[in-house]
Amino acid sequence: MNPEINEDMTKPILQMNKMSKSFGGVQALKDVSFDVFPGDVLGIIGPNGSGKTTIVNCITGFVKPTSGRVYFKGKDITGKQPHKVADLGVTRTFQIMRPYYSLPAYKNLVIPLFSPRAKRTGGWRGGGRLGNRQTIAIDILEEIGFERDSYIPFKKTSTLPTGYLKRLELARCLALKPEIIICDEVFSGLSMSEIASMVPLIQRLQDEGITIVMIEHRLRELFQVANRVMVLNFGQKLIEGTPTEVMADEKVKEAYFGSEEVEEVMTYA
Amino acid sequence: MSTQELRKERIDRGIKVRSDGLYALMSLRELSYLTLPRFILIAGMISLPFLMPGMYWQRVISIVCIYAVLALSFDFLSHYVGLVSLGGAFFIGTGGYVAGILNTYYGVPPVLTVPLAAAIGGIFCTLMLLPCLPLKGVYFAIVTLMYPLFMARIIEAFDIFGGTDGIVGIDSFSSAFVEQYFVVCMVLIFLFGLRRFVTTDRGLIFTAIMDNDQAVKASGINITKYKALAVFIASSMGCMAGACLTHIYMWSGISQFALDFSILPIAATVIGGAGTLVGPILGCLILVPVSELLRDFGTLRIVFYASILVGFILFRSDGIMVFIQRKYEQFERWTKI
Numbered sequence A: 001m002n003p004e005i006n007e008d009m010t011k012p013i014l015q016m017n018k019m020s021k022s023f024g025g026v027q028a029l030k031d032v033s034f035d036v037f038p039g040d041v042l043g044i045i046g047p048n049g050s051g052k053t054t055i056v057n058c059i060t061g062f063v064k065p066t067s068g069r070v071y072f073k074g075k076d077i078t079g080k081q082p083h084k085v086a087d088l089g090v091t092r093t094f095q096i097m098r099p100y101y102s103l104p105a106y107k108n109l110v111i112p113l114f115s116p117r118a119k120r121t122g123g124w125r126g127g128g129r130l131g132n133r134q135t136i137a138i139d140i141l142e143e144i145g146f147e148r149d150s151y152i153p154f155k156k157t158s159t160l161p162t163g164y165l166k167r168l169e170l171a172r173c174l175a176l177k178p179e180i181i182i183c184d185e186v187f188s189g190l191s192m193s194e195i196a197s198m199v200p201l202i203q204r205l206q207d208e209g210i211t212i213v214m215i216e217h218r219l220r221e222l223f224q225v226a227n228r229v230m231v232l233n234f235g236q237k238l239i240e241g242t243p244t245e246v247m248a249d250e251k252v253k254e255a256y257f258g259s260e261e262v263e264e265v266m267t268y269a
Numbered sequence B: 001m002s003t004q005e006l007r008k009e010r011i012d013r014g015i016k017v018r019s020d021g022l023y024a025l026m027s028l029r030e031l032s033y034l035t036l037p038r039f040i041l042i043a044g045m046i047s048l049p050f051l052m053p054g055m056y057w058q059r060v061i062s063i064v065c066i067y068a069v070l071a072l073s074f075d076f077l078s079h080y081v082g083l084v085s086l087g088g089a090f091f092i093g094t095g096g097y098v099a100g101i102l103n104t105y106y107g108v109p110p111v112l113t114v115p116l117a118a119a120i121g122g123i124f125c126t127l128m129l130l131p132c133l134p135l136k137g138v139y140f141a142i143v144t145l146m147y148p149l150f151m152a153r154i155i156e157a158f159d160i161f162g163g164t165d166g167i168v169g170i171d172s173f174s175s176a177f178v179e180q181y182f183v184v185c186m187v188l189i190f191l192f193g194l195r196r197f198v199t200t201d202r203g204l205i206f207t208a209i210m211d212n213d214q215a216v217k218a219s220g221i222n223i224t225k226y227k228a229l230a231v232f233i234a235s236s237m238g239c240m241a242g243a244c245l246t247h248i249y250m251w252s253g254i255s256q257f258a259l260d261f262s263i264l265p266i267a268a269t270v271i272g273g274a275g276t277l278v279g280p281i282l283g284c285l286i287l288v289p290v291s292e293l294l295r296d297f298g299t300l301r302i303v304f305y306a307s308i309l310v311g312f313i314l315f316r317s318d319g320i321m322v323f324i325q326r327k328y329e330q331f332e333r334w335t336k337i
């Protein structure tokens, strides 16, 4: 396990404090606060347009919050530029995938492996020294489920199906040797079997000591991995708690779920 | 034999050689297949000054090379970094004036003014363009188009650096031979240097920025830094060409900020094949001499130019180079079934 991550399990690694964001007239976020502790898998759920992606953008610097602060390991990172946030190890995936379509799949990872952070840390599984970027890239791809010895890592990214592109989003985070990965709907658009193979991957990352924030519409799979869940509605936090607590809450039932779905999900939680 | 027993077969030599990898080097035929185009290009460029009938056409070759460097820098910025720059005139003018000033005011010889102009001019152009780097597409293009006008008007209005007369009495290259081989080598070095550079890991970052700048940011890479590096590379190439131009004409003046230097390289790139790096040079080899031949027609040249350009955009939008490459790599033959 990474000692850096576990220096203090009781202090939050990521804190959001009374964050608000409005786009012109639209109040996308309103006074949202939450803490993420080291080793957590925090799930964020909410209906479409409830501000989930905006939270990710505010944390990672892609959008400047109107008010409120973000702390990483107690340090204020509000409004820092995206590459500086990523340099600290706070990484994200994009809901609308952003691969480099004109490059072969494995070269997509050569880019993050060229970053100052990868050079410092050695990249995923690198012990402080960065080896050959292309070899590491292929290793990461294998780890997240690209078949080794197949030609898929060498195929042009624009020819890959959605499942691989979603994995590539995660792979980019891994290449940076992240402390936190914020996944914005990595399961959406995937088939049941693809999701089934992604779930153990997330669990493995958690076991390795990476803190994970998961935004997800697929509640059943989310509740398999998340230890805490936060519900957003119209940019406001409705409730936060363990999956079971959240499911039992009346407000959540009203605001978000059809009651049958709750029953169904409850049996898994 | 009737056609029914025959089948047309298309073979891609490019793919064959590339997939053969190292083994390609064992066969003389494959080896020559790989090296021949490079050889023709290098030998052709080097023998060009000899092949020209007289002083006048030798001078045209020098001008071709100046434009070729500009076209290379345009192709690099627009197709490998994603910054569409109309800054050719800005780069040429800046480089030209830096060389002129260094030579006349400080007595620096041309051997030194050319590299110095590349460095100083490159830094100056990069600093001027730094605030515009977050701009995309047409906005960046417009700003790069404004700067040469801006510079020319400033020099005119404040009557600095010789004002509208320009700087005169600048040293020329020591001989016509030196002049020509200097510019020819400059083109070849920049061409092969850039071709190598864009495939390195660092060069790949530029392509990535063009593809998806948000993802590059999320990878912990400062894209402004890399865009500035790209602009520096392109502008110092242009400034070096500008310095050569100054020494060729022994003069630098505000006509070096003329828009021809921005427009012709783009036309050459379209004709030659955008994104190929070699294509723009080919385009200049065609366009510049043609425009010399048409000098008698005065401003009607523009009509001719525009027609060529529109014709290419409509009928051969990927350019001559892509066409030649396809013909060279793939050939068709009839085989018996």
Ligand SMILES: Nc1ncnc2c1ncn2[C@@H]1O[C@H](COP(=O)(O)OP(=O)(O)OP(=O)(O)O)[C@@H](O)[C@H]1O
Pocket (backbone or CB within 6 Å): A023, A026, A027, A028, A046, A047, A048, A049, A050, A051, A052, A053, A054, A055, A095
């Ligand atoms: N850049 C923007 N400009 C203007 N409005 C925006 C912008 N980004 C988000 N919004 C608005 O903010 C609100 C929240 O959007 P957000 O993308 O955060 O929702 P979400 O919870 O991620 O939705 P989904 O489940 O569809 O991904 C929406 O009403 C959206 O229209």
Ligand SMILES: [Mg+2]
Pocket (backbone or CB within 6 Å): A052, A053, A054, A095, A184
């Ligand atoms: Mg979203």
